[in-house]
Amino acid sequence: MGFLKQNTPQVDLEEWNKGTRAEKIIPMARHWAEVGFGTPVALHLFYVAKIAAYILGAWLIVLTTTGIDGFTNVAQWYAEPIVFQKVVLYTMLFEVVGFGCGFGPLNNRFFPPMGSILYWLRPGTIRLPPWPNRIPLTKGDRRTAFDAAVYGALLVVLLVALFSDGTGLAAGTEVGVLPAWQLWTVLGLLALIGLRDKVIFLAARGEVYGSLTVACLLASHSVVDMIVAAKLVCLVIWLGAATSKLNKHFPFVISTMMSNNPVFRPRWIKRRFFEHFPDDLRPGRASRFLAHFSTAIEGLVPLVLFFSHGGWAGGIAAFVMLCFHFGILSSIPMGVPLEWNVFMMFSVVALFVGHPDIGLGDMTSPLPILLFVVVAGTVVLGNLFPRKVSFLPGMRYYAGNWDTSLWCLTPSADAKIAKNIVAIASMPAAQLEKFYGSKEAAQIPMYMGYAFRAFNTHGRALFTLAHRAMAGHNEDDYTLTDGERIVSTAIGWNFGDGHMSNEQLVAALQQRCGFEPGEVRIVMLDAQPIHRQTQQYRLVDAATGEFESGYVDVADMVTRQPWDDTVPVHVLRSSTLR
Structure with a gap:
């Protein structure tokens, strides 16, 4: 694997082109098994720099909030509810503009490295409404000036919220929370544009950041309810993803991802993730173990994190989940859901470490439970009827099982x-x-x-x-x-x-x-x-x-x-x- 040059299979093109498609895939598969896609080191460093830019951007935006001071004084403000609110909205903006999942060459995007905003502000492009025959005023597949304007309005409102100060000094906060009208407006615009074009809703990762925006909205009523609701959404994300991996497909994801992992560089390590290189490239024992072990972590450790209310058990669980997401992050997986993993690590710290004592018994209303039922119900439906529900709201992340x-x-x-x-x-x-x-x-x-x-x-x-x-x-x-x-x-x-x-x-x-x-x-x-x-x-x-x-x-x-x-x-x- 070169620093600037891709490591590609060495084949005799004249002889190779004589083979059938299956025969031509064989040397490619063997090369992938011990090298991966052969991505240049410089390209991996580019994605690392993008992660750093994402983190720095969130950091600086949070510091524009009145009452939150000190670039290095993170311990004093990281658990403030408005910090979590802003990071949620900032990450939604990052994704819906096109800088997050699906960005760049590791998603086969070369010229330009992104689409998203370049399409969705442009009338005449294709839009895909989710229920055109059921929802009035959503028929058609051509983006209009109205669609572009609604998408643009969503971006503007997100920016306005990011640079707003807190209001309402409720219990549990010293600098207030975002005005409720901003969160309502974000949700309203996201819902409206999502009914006109499901792609934008999915690109905004509505199942994560939309749900968490609903949780953030509860802060205007009770900061405690916001914290509980956000914790419950995180719990659904982890447990939903773990449940979807209870299949025969996931070990294949692990072997493919590990062979493309830039951290495990020696070829002999990559080969061990397969049954018997080069003839049997089904997942080997290491892949099967890692698949089952990681699924157990994702399905069990969050329960400890949620119900332990801190202490040594909660601390260990938080550390394990940080390592879990860092493990995914460091593999730079295809599709590059990188900032999402950073966000989940931040959520572990901001919610479960910052507010370990807040749990179900502290709720002041049933609204967090209602949000949990809606999000969890969508996951259940997505696993039972995958043709009807996208793998994103169905939480079937990287399970190897999607349309x-x-x-x-x-x-x-x-x-x-x-x-x-x-x-x-x-x-x-x-x-x-x-x-x-x-x-x-x-x-x-x-x-x-x-x-x-x-x-x-x-x-x-x-x-x-x-x-x-x-x-x-x-x-x-x-x-x-x-x-x-x-x-x-x-x-x-x-x-x-x-x-x-x-x-x-x-x-x-x-x-x-x-x-x-x-x-x-x-x-x-x-x-x-x-x-x-x-x-x-x-x-x-x-x-x-x-x-x-x-x-x-x-x-x-x-x-x-x-x-x-x-x-x-x-x-x-x-x-x-x-």
Whole structure:
């Protein structure tokens, strides 16, 4: 791994190009297993600098508050409720502008390194309303000046709140809390723009920072209720994420993430996370242990943290959770949810260390419990009905189990997308060619991306189903593109959520591009419901609609190698109109 140069697999391109897609993935997968994506050290340092900038920004903004003084006097003010309120809103702003999750080259964003604000302040771009047929005044998929104005208003109100002083010297605070009207306005604008475009709500990480803004709102009634509510939201995040990892997929996430970890650099360490390198690249004993151990920590330690009310048990639990999130942070995972992990570490300190004695028995109203029920209920529904609930509000973070899609595009379809949609970034293949200098050189990172997807269990199903999606056509005429990459270009933000690359986006693109039958074929694979051991799939032609559906068994995916595209498929419905 070089400081400025990516460590890429060394293959004979002429011979390598003669292989099938599965055969071409093999050397990429073996390289990933012992090197990872080969990210240059300088790029990792860039993300480290971004984390530092995020922390410094929050620090300086907090210090603009009247009554909070001393850059190094953190111990005197870190537990002030208004500090927590401002960090919540600051992180929401950081994310919804586009600097957080999904930023930069580790999310395949090269030119420019972000979308978000560049799209959402621009009328004419695609928006995806969550319930257009149920919520009045939300139909349509074109962003209007009104949508851009509401998004801009959200940014402005967040900035106003960040530079406001506290009001209402209630018990538990010496400098007051943010005015309730500011928090109500943030929530109102977030809800309004979310009903017009679910992507912005998800990008703002509404399930985390939106829920915590509701908790912060309770401070105008009772600071104690705010602290309890915020603690309960954190508890749901941890327990929800842990519960979603009780599956057969998560060890595959661990082995993939650890092989890409910049801290564990020796190749012999990375190889130990696999069953038997180089022939058996399923998760090894170390990956399985780490998966189960980390799930136990995430599911059990927060209970100690919440119910211990401080003391030595609470102190140990807080230290363990800080180490837990730092472990994720230091691996610089793909998708880069870096600042989120920093925020969760801050929450441990500000809420559980700063206010260890405040618990359920101190509530002055049932509102914290009501918030808990709503957030936890969403998590339950998300795990039972993953097609209906995004993996973000479903708290299925990095569980290896989320909706995915794989798009099979002809060159003519690629050209139509580039010509007919309002976008900031070019199509993924074009970005890679520009970054790596030629179409031939771009093949290596493209197949490294295939290997990354294939290391996750759903990748085996996606590449198997791609054969069925292109049946009757020459597969060499298609370029396979991850649905996330399409979303990145078309709507400006992506973070592993197949809900943004489903039939709704297909319809929006078809309306603009007028694809011919066979030009765009898409594999859509639902996440696994927690109570079943199958995953539903749909094969869709952008011009003619769904032409096949069925399911694959999870057991058949977890027993195969990353390059194996022969997963048994159970067809439930098939159309003769292919």
